[in-house]
Amino acid sequence: MKLYIAEKPSLGRAIADxxxxxxxxxxxxxTAANGDCVSWCIGHLLEQAEPDAYDAAYKSxxxxxxxxxxxxxxxxxxxxxRSQLTVLRKLVKQSSQIINAGDPDRExxxxxxxxxxxxxxxxxxxxxxxxxxxxxxxxxAVRRALGQLRSNRExxxxxxxxxxRSRADWLYGMNMTRAYTIQGKKVGYEGVLSVGxxxxxxxxxxxxxxxxxxxxQPKPFYEVLAHLSTGAQTFTAKWKPSEACAPYQDEEGxxxxxxxxxxxxxxxxxxxxxxxxxxxxxxxQNPPLPYSLSSLQIDAAxxxxxxxxxxxxxxxxxxxxHKLITYPRSDSRHLPKEQHQFAPxxxxxxxxxxxxxxxxxxxxxxxxxxxxxxxxxxxxxxxxIPTEKTANLASLSADEVKLYQHIARQYLAQFYEVxxxxxxxxxxxxxxxxxxxxxxxxxxxxxxxxxxxxxxxSKSVTDTDEExxxxxxxxxxxxxxxxxxERGELLEKMxxxxxxxxxxxxxxxxxxIAKFVSSAEIKKILKDTDGIGTExxxxxxxxxxxxxxxxxxxxxxxxxxxxxxxxxxxxPLSATTPDMTALxxxxxxxxxxxxxxxxxxxxxxxxQLSGLITQAKNTLPxxxxxxxxxxxTKGKSFAKRKKTTxxxxxxxxx
Numbered sequence: 001m002k003l004y005i006a007e008k009p010s011l012g013r014a015i016a017d018x019x020x021x022x023x024x025x026x027x028x029x030x031t032a033a034n035g036d037c038v039s040w041c042i043g044h045l046l047e048q049a050e051p052d053a054y055d056a057a058y059k060s061x062x063x064x065x066x067x068x069x070x071x072x073x074x075x076x077x078x079x080x081x082r083s084q085l086t087v088l089r090k091l092v093k094q095s096s097q098i099i100n101a102g103d104p105d106r107e108x109x110x111x112x113x114x115x116x117x118x119x120x121x122x123x124x125x126x127x128x129x130x131x132x133x134x135x136x137x138x139x140x141a142v143r144r145a146l147g148q149l150r151s152n153r154e155x156x157x158x159x160x161x162x163x164x165r166s167r168a169d170w171l172y173g174m175n176m177t178r179a180y181t182i183q184g185k186k187v188g189y190e191g192v193l194s195v196g197x198x199x200x201x202x203x204x205x206x207x208x209x210x211x212x213x214x215x216x217q218p219k220p221f222y223e224v225l226a227h228l229s230t231g232a233q234t235f236t237a238k239w240k241p242s243e244a245c246a247p248y249q250d251e252e253g254x255x256x257x258x259x260x261x262x263x264x265x266x267x268x269x270x271x272x273x274x275x276x277x278x279x280x281x282x283x284x285q286n287p288p289l290p291y292s293l294s295s296l297q298i299d300a301a302x303x304x305x306x307x308x309x310x311x312x313x314x315x316x317x318x319x320x321x322h323k324l325i326t327y328p329r330s331d332s333r334h335l336p337k338e339q340h341q342f343a344p345x346x347x348x349x350x351x352x353x354x355x356x357x358x359x360x361x362x363x364x365x366x367x368x369x370x371x372x373x374x375x376x377x378x379x380x381x382x383x384x385i386p387t388e389k390t391a392n393l394a395s396l397s398a399d400e401v402k403l404y405q406h407i408a409r410q411y412l413a414q415f416y417e418v419x420x421x422x423x424x425x426x427x428x429x430x431x432x433x434x435x436x437x438x439x440x441x442x443x444x445x446x447x448x449x450x451x452x453x454x455x456x457x458s459k460s461v462t463d464t465d466e467e468x469x470x471x472x473x474x475x476x477x478x479x480x481x482x483x484x485x486e487r488g489e490l491l492e493k494m495x496x497x498x499x500x501x502x503x504x505x506x507x508x509x510x511x512x513i514a515k516f517v518s519s520a521e522i523k524k525i526l527k528d529t530d531g532i533g534t535e536x537x538x539x540x541x542x543x544x545x546x547x548x549x550x551x552x553x554x555x556x557x558x559x560x561x562x563x564x565x566x567x568x569x570x571x572p573l574s575a576t577t578p579d580m581t582a583l584x585x586x587x588x589x590x591x592x593x594x595x596x597x598x599x600x601x602x603x604x605x606x607x608q609l610s611g612l613i614t615q616a617k618n619t620l621p622x623x624x625x626x627x628x629x630x631x632x633t634k635g636k637s638f639a640k641r642k643k644t645t646x647x648x649x650x651x652x653x654x
Contacts, residue, residue: 191629204576301504364415549630570621
């Protein structure tokens with residue numbers, strides 16, 4: 001028999017629904033009429049063994065034991081789901097063919113692979129395991145996926161990368177948490193000090209931003225506007241200081257000397273001016289790509305105020321319960337070309353329930369193929385898009401409707417023409433000084449017609465600050481044209497402190513971590529899109545920092561607590577900045593791409609960890625003196641709480 005092992009029951013039932021009927025339902029499996037069987041995991045059925053599984057002495061937390069680095073890794077069945085592992089053990093023995101039907105990402109790949117390995121599948125049976133990739137739980141999509149099975153061996157690098165991530169998280173989190181919790185007690189801190197490969201650098205970003213805001217001293221700076229006239233019409237241009245003004249400017253080019261700006265104003269009052277440069281360019285902008293989970297979380301935080309976790313929870317409901325969107329834990333923003341043939345059905349489903357999305361825009365052109373369709377940028381999973389199922393909006397919650405239509409609008413945009421506009425830049429010379437005016441004029445809205453809903457209150461979520469900077473209309477001008485500067489105007493402004501992180505900006509920091517990396521060498525390795533954490537874990541990491549009392553909300557702002565600040569200021573800099581973690585993430589991606597081997601990643605990590613533990617042993621976390629720990633959860637012993645602090649990592653294979 002063929003045995004399909006799904007990641008969770010909902011996916012298992014979706015597979016069974018398209019297999020020959022009648023079905024026979026067993027305890028933890030479904031058998032089809034042709035004898036094939038579908039079973040499932042319930043998330044991870046296996047977890048990393050506790051340190052005391054390697055040595056009973058490790059049950060006590062002692063500095064002399066650290067670092068604990070297993071020579072042979074061990075997994076153990078999770079207590080709550082042990083019975084389902086027993087079901088799979090029996091079915092695996094009976095099967096002639098196994099199909100890995102884990103979710104289409106690296107963790108889903110590992111989750112089923114580790115079960116297959118743990119249950120002793122070897123030889124030809126192991127080499128013949130196939131991979132089923134399902135990103136849409138509707139029957140027609142599942143049938144298509146069943147016709148496109150691939151060899152599971154193709155995905156070994158994906159599984160190896162997840163394995164490396166899992167073990168790195170266990171090694172780093174468990175050892176660093178034990179070390180700093182022990183040292184914390186020496187300065188009177190009674191709580192567990194949870195340190196993680198991703199969570200701690202993320203907390204470090206917030207702490208440093210808060211400190212920067214607290215220490216910020218506002219300074220005045222000055223701008224000069226020239227009010228210009230053609231004789232019939234007027235417009236304004238902004239002074240661009242020359243290189244000679246550099247000593248009076250800050251690092252961002254703002255003029256700090258009021259006298260200098262006043263002098264410019266007096267010089268240009270009631271003076272002739274000339275258009276020295278006139279550049280008009282026709283520009284085009286392609287539609288925004290469909291969403292990955294992180295890009296959706298960032299946009300939804302901006303538009304609806306949703307937290308990262310709320311977006312993931314709503315998406316899971318839309319995917320599993322309502323079957324209205326494709327697999328949500330995706331880091332891809334592209335689609336396979338093969339998927340384009342189903343565009344008419346998807347568009348029909350969207351407009352049947354949500355015709356208001358196109359407002360006064362023309363009907364989408366189903367034949368149009370945007371840059372979103374690119375096979376080279378799609379592997380295990382593709383961007384989040386609506387399915388071919390028509391939504392019954394009345395059966396959805398208000399938040400589910402918002403998010404479904406938000407995803408649908410982004411998909412619709414792929415079937416509209418590009419946005420065309422003209423951008424004009426004018427340079428005006430007045431008394432030897434240079435003044436610049438910019439204006440933008442729409443020529444054809446194209447896909448932008450779908451995003452006009454936000455125009456009255458604020459800019460569209462697809463606009464950039466640069467696009468909305470120049471709102472004025474310029475009169476007809478020609479190069480060399482004579483103008484008159486009616487008057488100069490002095491604008492006094494104050495420098496602004498950086499803003500506290502919000503859900504959107506903190507997620508943005510995680511997905512584009514390169515800008516927060518201080519090492520020039522590491523910056524060279526990273527791409528602008530490199531991030532820390534995964535699509536599946538980022539929301540959970542942020543929520544974990546709140547749960548542990550390291551972060552707190554103040555309106556939409558996210559701030560570090562005293563405990564969070566104390567922890568960051570007690571750790572070595574390398575543990576609190578994203579440099580090391582970002583480099584690790586880049587290495588994990590290289591494993592996926594077959595550019596790096598497992599041991600090339602893990603071995604240097606273990607050496608680095610040994611150095612960090614030695615540093616921890618020689619340092620007391622004095623920044624935590626006098627700081628009270630978050631109250632312990634009622635009913636949990638201290639030993640139990642210690643165990644949970646480092647079991648956040650995904651399990652690894654034996």
